[in-house]
Amino acid sequence: MTQLSSRHLTGIRGLKREDLELIFKTATEFKEVINRPIKKVPSLRDITIANLFFENSTRTRLSFELAEKRLSADIINFSTNGSSVKKGETLVDTVNNILAMKVDLVVMRHPHPGAHQFLANKVDTVIVNAGDGTHEHPTQALLDAFSMRERLGDLEGKKVAIIGDIRHSRVALSNILSLKLLGAEVRVCGPKTLIPKHINDLGVSVSHDLDETLMWCDVANMLRIQLERQDQGIVPYFPSLREYARQFGLNMERLNKLDRSITIMHPGPINRGVEITSEVADSEHSIILEQVENGVAIRMAVLYLLSANR
Amino acid sequence: MDSQVLIDNALFERVIDRLAHQLLEHHDFSQTDLIGLQPRGFILAERVKRRLQELIPSQAINCGALDVTFHRDDFRRREKPIAASSTHMSFLVENREIILIDDVLFTGRTIRAGLDALLAHGRPKTVQLLVLIDRRFQRELPIEPQFVGKSIDSLDMQYVQVDWGDQQSETRVLLHNHKPE
Numbered sequence: 076m077t078q079l080s081s082r083h084l085t086g087i088r089g090l091k092r093e094d095l096e097l098i099f100k101t102a103t104e105f106k107e108v109i110n111r112p113i114k115k116v117p118s119l120r121d122i123t124i125a126n127l128f129f130e131n132s133t134r135t136r137l138s139f140e141l142a143e144k145r146l147s148a149d150i151i152n153f154s155t156n157g158s159s160v161k162k163g164e165t166l167v168d169t170v171n172n173i174l175a176m177k178v179d180l181v182v183m184r185h186p187h188p189g190a191h192q193f194l195a196n197k198v199d200t201v202i203v204n205a206g207d208g209t210h211e212h213p214t215q216a217l218l219d220a221f222s223m224r225e226r227l228g229d230l231e232g233k234k235v236a237i238i239g240d241i242r243h244s245r246v247a248l249s250n251i252l253s254l255k256l257l258g259a260e261v262r263v264c265g266p267k268t269l270i271p272k273h274i275n276d277l278g279v280s281v282s283h284d285l286d287e288t289l290m291w292c293d294v295a296n297m298l299r300i301q302l303e304r305q306d307q308g309i310v311p312y313f314p315s316l317r318e319y320a321r322q323f324g325l326n327m328e329r330l331n332k333l334d335r336s337i338t339i340m341h342p343g344p345i346n347r348g349v350e351i352t353s354e355v356a357d358s359e360h361s362i363i364l365e366q367v368e369n370g371v372a373i374r375m376a377v378l379y380l381l382s383a384n385r
Numbered sequence: 386m387d388s389q390v391l392i393d394n395a396l397f398e399r400v401i402d403r404l405a406h407q408l409l410e411h412h413d414f415s416q417t418d419l420i421g422l423q424p425r426g427f428i429l430a431e432r433v434k435r436r437l438q439e440l441i442p443s444q445a446i447n448c449g450a451l452d453v454t455f456h457r458d459d460f461r462r463r464e465k466p467i468a469a470s471s472t473h474m475s476f477l478v479e480n481r482e483i484i485l486i487d488d489v490l491f492t493g494r495t496i497r498a499g500l501d502a503l504l505a506h507g508r509p510k511t512v513q514l515l516v517l518i519d520r521r522f523q524r525e526l527p528i529e530p531q532f533v534g535k536s537i538d539s540l541d542m543q544y545v546q547v548d549w550g551d552q553q554s555e556t557r558v559l560l561h562n563h564k565p566e
């Protein structure tokens with residue numbers, strides 16, 4: 076197989092296992108490319124990509140931008156600050172106007188879940204999801220799975236725990252879907268208020284005990300508490316950050332209690348001292364920086380394979 | 386007749402032997418490395434290296450594999466993308482004399498992409514080209530090989546296939562009148 080089964084990357088849902096394998100294989104070659112003295116290949120030199128960020132982002136935007144530049148694509152960047160979106164323009168109009176400037180591919184982050192699927196149905200271009208609200212973040216899930224495979228080999232039967240604010244996390248859903256496709260066992264762990272009801276329907280187990288989860292897993296993927304997404308109603312999701320850190324924060328003491336070494340991941344940005352201590356984040360158990368490096372290779376692979384589909 | 390044998394197993398061994406000797410006329414391999422274009426050029430490079438190593442056992446010879454997929458000029462002009470192979474070169478090409486190796490030289494476009502891919506790894510002192518089959522008069526770019534296994538005259542629609550033998554089968558080169566499905 077040399078071609079993705081989907082024209083867009085709106086989410087992990089809809090992809091097949093062979094798609095993931097193709098992306099990983101291509102990313103392996105791109106990882107070699109970005110470690111060369113000259114880190115650029117001319118593959119996408121006749122392609123123009125628009126990066127539309129309707130929501131804040133540092134890592135993902137830089138990673139996509141770097142991936143596009145390494146592939147020699149022309150790029151234009153857009154963020155909601157200072158744009159006509161503030162004047163009331165609709166999403167379809169905004170994108171159609173950008174496409175009228177002869178753009179071939181759109182990378183978009185949007186606060187509304189499903190915005191990409193909506194757009195894919197309305198406009199004639201290739202859409203790559205760089206995060207839609209609390210729904211999906213497919214390239215993050217791909218780079219997470221790619222990094223896990225680098226460390227652990229085949230993920231079939233491996234135990235992966237996703238720990239923290241599952242309810243507000245798009246990384247969690249995409250990760251669950253991709254890990255299940257690759258045959259891993261997945262468990263989510265966090266306070267009851269931050270785990271969605273019926274999440275078992277996705278085929279994952281649920282735990283509210285961090286120590287027990289750490290004993291079980293081969294990989295712990297720590298998620299950030301997304302305060303900006305939590306509606307600050309009368310009743311908060313948990314009493315205080317301090318209490319959260321005591322119950323669900325990963326520290327060296329907890330790791331040292333285990334009888335084996337586990338791999339620690341974090342999609343960033345890290346809230347040091349809340350979900351993970353500095354000591355753990357900077358330890359040899361952590362592959363956080365490998366994740367960032369792999370992010371560029373994975374995004375190059377996705378853009379390369381989707382451009383071929385045009 | 387749909388296909389003919391251009392090189393059989395016995396001739397193949399003789400051709401590799403000659404190519405190795407021709408290389409040694411010009412290179413002592415203290416400054417020279419072999420680089421095969423993935424996938425089939427690398428197999429040929431390994432065969433050439435094996436023969437060279439028998440002739441000059443005291444000199445270690447580097448042999449790398451270079452993938453040109455991302456440098457091709459026909460990306461998105463084909464119906465399906467080409468799957469990438471891996472590049473592995475455990476040595477630096479900077480200031481070295483490079484022998485670029487591929488199985489069949491036809492339009493010259495793969496070699497063009499190969500040169501581009503090679504230069505991304507540094508600036509070699511010289512680059513020479515070795516091919517097993519040179520399909521003469523079919524070039525679309527000004528690229529010529531220095532070391533040739535066999536030159537043939539062929540038609541556009543014909544197709545050269547190299548079967549790399551193993552323990553069970555023999556190496557041979559076939560010329561088909563049509564590209565096999």
